[in-house]
Amino acid sequence: MTELRPRPLVRLRNITTRFAGQSVHESLNLSVYKGERLALVGASGCGKSVLLNEIALLTQPQQGQILLFGQNTARMDGRGLLQLRHRMGMMFQQGALFSSLTLLENVMLPLREYQPLPLPLLKELAMLKLKLVGLPTSAAARLPQEISGGMLKRAAVARALALDPSLLLLDEPTAGLDPASASAFDDMLLELHATMDLTLILVTHDLDSLWRVTDQVAFLGQKQVLCKAPIEELVMQDHPDIRHYFANTRAAGAQGRRQGGLPV
Numbered sequence: 155m156t157e158l159r160p161r162p163l164v165r166l167r168n169i170t171t172r173f174a175g176q177s178v179h180e181s182l183n184l185s186v187y188k189g190e191r192l193a194l195v196g197a198s199g200c201g202k203s204v205l206l207n208e209i210a211l212l213t214q215p216q217q218g219q220i221l222l223f224g225q226n227t228a229r230m231d232g233r234g235l236l237q238l239r240h241r242m243g244m245m246f247q248q249g250a251l252f253s254s255l256t257l258l259e260n261v262m263l264p265l266r267e268y269q270p271l272p273l274p275l276l277k278e279l280a281m282l283k284l285k286l287v288g289l290p291t292s293a294a295a296r297l298p299q300e301i302s303g304g305m306l307k308r309a310a311v312a313r314a315l316a317l318d319p320s321l322l323l324l325d326e327p328t329a330g331l332d333p334a335s336a337s338a339f340d341d342m343l344l345e346l347h348a349t350m351d352l353t354l355i356l357v358t359h360d361l362d363s364l365w366r367v368t369d370q371v372a373f374l375g376q377k378q379v380l381c382k383a384p385i386e387e388l389v390m391q392d393h394p395d396i397r398h399y400f401a402n403t404r405a406a407g408a409q410g411r412r413q414g415g416l417p418v
């Protein structure tokens with residue numbers, strides 16, 4: 155009996171993206187399945203963040219189709235798209251929190267906008283989200299500029315989770331964090347994935363995160379997804395772009411550590 159493959163949660167079909175006549179993606183295809191922890195990787199400028207923003211419905215490609223939760227976004231009206239957006243949370247690279255609002259107020263923003271609940275309940279929900287990402291109660295009243303980079307990233311995740319999305323998108327979540335904070339952040343992501351039934355898509359250059367957090371990695375190169383595979387399989391690929399990306403000393407070091415060898 156043939157086993158039916160589940161429908162992808164995210165399906166990108168023949169995506170072409172151009173800026174000023176120059177294409178970043180050309181007929182790019184990618185499927186992401188429910189529960190996956192997928193990283194988008196590739197050389198700087200290959201279009202990872204652009205693709206993430208397209209999945210988040212923040213920008214649109216010139217050609218191609220984006221299907222989210224089985225629905226073709228091109229055929230949806232504004233109301234339908236808004237409902238889809240609520241099923242996704244996005245963590246931006248710099249956190250994108252409002253500097254004049256406390257962490258609690260930042261997390262409450264999407265709730266206030268879309269959940270018609272009494273204020274004390276909204277506060278309680280926002281507080282729960284801050285706790286979920288490991289922030290202490292005392293952090294709730296702090297402003298973004300009063301906390302560490304690691305806490306800021308966690309607060310940004312708390313806001314992304316405000317509306318209980320099932321798909322969490324993260325743009326370089328561990329960039330700028332020291333190794334211990336980055337590792338603690340990765341632990342938090344794994345815990346959230348397990349407890350909240352999340353699908354994760356992250357853009358990252360952090361090789362430790364690739365090995366630790368992901369179960370699938372999509373390698374972008376030559377304007378397409380050259381390969382989607384678990385990291386162990388991806389690093390064994392013969393494609394010159396993939397070999398080049400993982401051949402530098404940092405990559406070799408992380409790979410060596412995973413395999414119990416010495417960093418090169």
Ligand SMILES: Nc1ncnc2c1ncn2[C@@H]1O[C@H](COP(=O)(O)OP(=O)(O)OP(=O)(O)O)[C@@H](O)[C@H]1O
Nearest residue numbers: 173174178196197198199200201202203204205357
């Ligand atoms: N709004 C825009 N207008 C013009 N060009 C853009 C715009 N957004 C992105 N680009 C270009 O598209 C290309 C891909 O950008 P993108 O930020 O997705 O790369 P990336 O793979 O995420 O890079 P990095 O790893 O350095 O963050 C780059 O050449 C960038 O300059």
